[in-house]
Amino acid sequence: MAAQGGAAPSTYTPTPTKKTQRSPFFSDSDVDWLRPDGRGFHQCRPAFFRTGAVNSAAGSAYAEFGNTKVIVSVFGPRESKKAMVYSDVGRLNCNVSYTTFANPARGLGSDNKEFSSMLHKALEGAIMLETFPKTTVDVFALVLESGGSDLPVVISCASLALADAGIMMYDLVAGVSVSCLGRNLIIDPILEEESFQDGSMMITCMPSRYEVTQLTITGEWSTAKLNEAMQLCLDACSKLDKIMRACLEEAASASQD
Amino acid sequence: MGLPDASGDLSSEMEVDAFRRLFPLRYFERHLSESIRPDARPLGRARDTTLALGAVASAHGSALAKIGSTTMLAAIKMEVMTPSTESPDEGSIAIDFHMPPICSPIVRPGRPAEAAPVISKQLSDTISSSGMINLKELSLVSGKAAWMAYLDIYCLDADGALFDAALLSAVAAFSHLQIPIVSLNDDGKIELISEEDDGAKLEVEPVNKEKRKLTLSSIPFSLTCILHKNYILADPTAEEESIMETAVTVVLDSSSRLVSFYKPGGPVLAHTSAVQDCVALTRQRVKELQNILDETLSGMEID
Numbered sequence: 149m150a151a152q153g154g155a156a157p158s159t160y161t162p163t164p165t166k167k168t169q170r171s172p173f174f175s176d177s178d179v180d181w182l183r184p185d186g187r188g189f190h191q192c193r194p195a196f197f198r199t200g201a202v203n204s205a206a207g208s209a210y211a212e213f214g215n216t217k218v219i220v221s222v223f224g225p226r227e228s229k230k231a232m233v234y235s236d237v238g239r240l241n242c243n244v245s246y247t248t249f250a251n252p253a254r255g256l257g258s259d260n261k262e263f264s265s266m267l268h269k270a271l272e273g274a275i276m277l278e279t280f281p282k283t284t285v286d287v288f289a290l291v292l293e294s295g296g297s298d299l300p301v302v303i304s305c306a307s308l309a310l311a312d313a314g315i316m317m318y319d320l321v322a323g324v325s326v327s328c329l330g331r332n333l334i335i336d337p338i339l340e341e342e343s344f345q346d347g348s349m350m351i352t353c354m355p356s357r358y359e360v361t362q363l364t365i366t367g368e369w370s371t372a373k374l375n376e377a378m379q380l381c382l383d384a385c386s387k388l389d390k391i392m393r394a395c396l397e398e399a400a401s402a403s404q405d
Numbered sequence: 406m407g408l409p410d411a412s413g414d415l416s417s418e419m420e421v422d423a424f425r426r427l428f429p430l431r432y433f434e435r436h437l438s439e440s441i442r443p444d445a446r447p448l449g450r451a452r453d454t455t456l457a458l459g460a461v462a463s464a465h466g467s468a469l470a471k472i473g474s475t476t477m478l479a480a481i482k483m484e485v486m487t488p489s490t491e492s493p494d495e496g497s498i499a500i501d502f503h504m505p506p507i508c509s510p511i512v513r514p515g516r517p518a519e520a521a522p523v524i525s526k527q528l529s530d531t532i533s534s535s536g537m538i539n540l541k542e543l544s545l546v547s548g549k550a551a552w553m554a555y556l557d558i559y560c561l562d563a564d565g566a567l568f569d570a571a572l573l574s575a576v577a578a579f580s581h582l583q584i585p586i587v588s589l590n591d592d593g594k595i596e597l598i599s600e601e602d603d604g605a606k607l608e609v610e611p612v613n614k615e616k617r618k619l620t621l622s623s624i625p626f627s628l629t630c631i632l633h634k635n636y637i638l639a640d641p642t643a644e645e646e647s648i649m650e651t652a653v654t655v656v657l658d659s660s661s662r663l664v665s666f667y668k669p670g671g672p673v674l675a676h677t678s679a680v681q682d683c684v685a686l687t688r689q690r691v692k693e694l695q696n697i698l699d700e701t702l703s704g705m706e707i708d
Contacts, residue, residue, distance in 0.1 A: 221506070243514040245514070247480070248501070248503075249482055286506075288505070292559075293462065
């Protein structure tokens with residue numbers, strides 16, 4: 149890319165002729181509207197998980213929620229970087245990156261530092277780090293296509309990949325986000341809905357233990373809305389957990405045959 | 406992740422596994438002397454290959470290619486550029502090959518794999534020299550606007566023969582490519598015509614009504630072989646590549662003409678006969694790959 153970057157003429161993506169600038173969401177009048185993909189407000193996209201997507205990794209998982217497509221590979225436990233000081237507990241190293249075609253407009257496939265750190269914080273509470281002292285477990289995620297709610301999908305997918313790699317965990321970590329649009333709460337928002345949101349909340353939790361590993365809230369919220377959104381997320385997490393467990397069970401029974 | 410050749414009772418399996426790790430070269434040579442490879446392939450056989458088109462919804466053309474467990478995802482995005490003054494009626498292609506950290510234990514974030522830029526360059530050279538794409542077809546308005554096709558190939562799983570899989574995914578993505586209909590507006594900018602009001606009352610004349618698909622002439626296909634002593638191993642896995650270092654990559658086009666031949670050094674010196682054998686193996690492989698591509702494309706048309 150660097151070699152071509154200098155010589156390549158500047159390019160642009162052609163935009164539609166007709167500017168369809170109708171706002172798809174009603175911010176003042178809360179008339180019922182349909183979500184762009186026809187879902188109910190409290191309905192998640194169909195989730196698809198598959199473990200063992202990458203053979204050269206110790207463990208891996210692929211997740212697809214509508215147009216959001218993610219692969220996570222887990223490597224290790226392996227030797228920590230030379231520069232690291234001695235540590236009694238294992239280290240977790242996370243990285244999230246995007247492909248150049250992940251977003252509708254072509255971007256530079258770059259590391260997402262913020263998501264990397266959020267992924268690390270969402271997972272570290274669930275992993276028994278003391279089971280692999282002095283070593284590092286690497287969790288690398290690649291967002292193949294971004295279709296909204298990327299981070300919760302990455303986190304859920306990463307916990308499946310860790311399970312596939314046989315890393316000891318207290319529980320799987322399921323992540324769900326909710327957007328607040330006007331007076332409505334919509335779960336598992338797509339890219340378009342995220343761009344119109346007034347506020348967003350993401351919960352990642354260990355559903356069997358009913359413990360939250362990460363909770364992020366941005367934007368404008370009332371206390372009542374917060375409580376409602378939290379309950380919505382936690383319920384969705386436990387449903388997601390069932391799908392994730394079913395995926396692991398399927399993989400385990402397939403390998404036994 | 407069990408080893409693919411794990412068979413027999415547990416005690417011997419453990420010994421074989423230890424032998425494989427401790428003396429990899431002897432382990433392989435023992436197999437080669439029996440004309441078989443650890444994954445039960447004959448020496449000249451490539452791994453199972455699959456293609457899927459349209460894997461990336463946000464791209465104009467995309468393909469997922471798998472050779473064994475080596476997986477490549479290629480996607481093309483079309484953007485508009487001003488053509489250079491030397492070639493006013495030609496578009497351009499920019500090819501980039503990525504090895505993200507998910508694909509292999511060797512790649513770490515922030516430290517890109519050494520192989521990636523090499524394969525990137527090889528792909529650009531092969532695709533431009535094969536003459537598969539007529540750059541004139543990418544022209545929109547002579548001297549004013551032309552397409553720039555950005556082809557990005559991501560290695561999702563690296564298990565040897567990366568160039569072969571990358572090239573296959575690239576040509577499949579080009580054959581899947583659907584160029585959007587565009588028009589020229591008053592400011593000299595290219596704008597998209599949405600599919601819905603297609604055919605109805607079009608205020609603007611599309612500039613590329615006929616040129617929605619590229620005509621691909623002489624599609625290049627490749628096969629990488631490992632040379633070791635007198636043996637030739639087609640389509641090596643990552644393990645084979647790490648143990649036996651001399652690789653030869655032959656690129657032939659669909660009418661079996663030689664497009665390029667790479668032998669980037671290595672301890673084994675290739676005799677003329679070995680070169681001929683590699684080309685012969687590639688000729689067979691090209692037929693297989695051409696069939697796979699044709700079947701995948703015809704499968705798309707039925708849908």
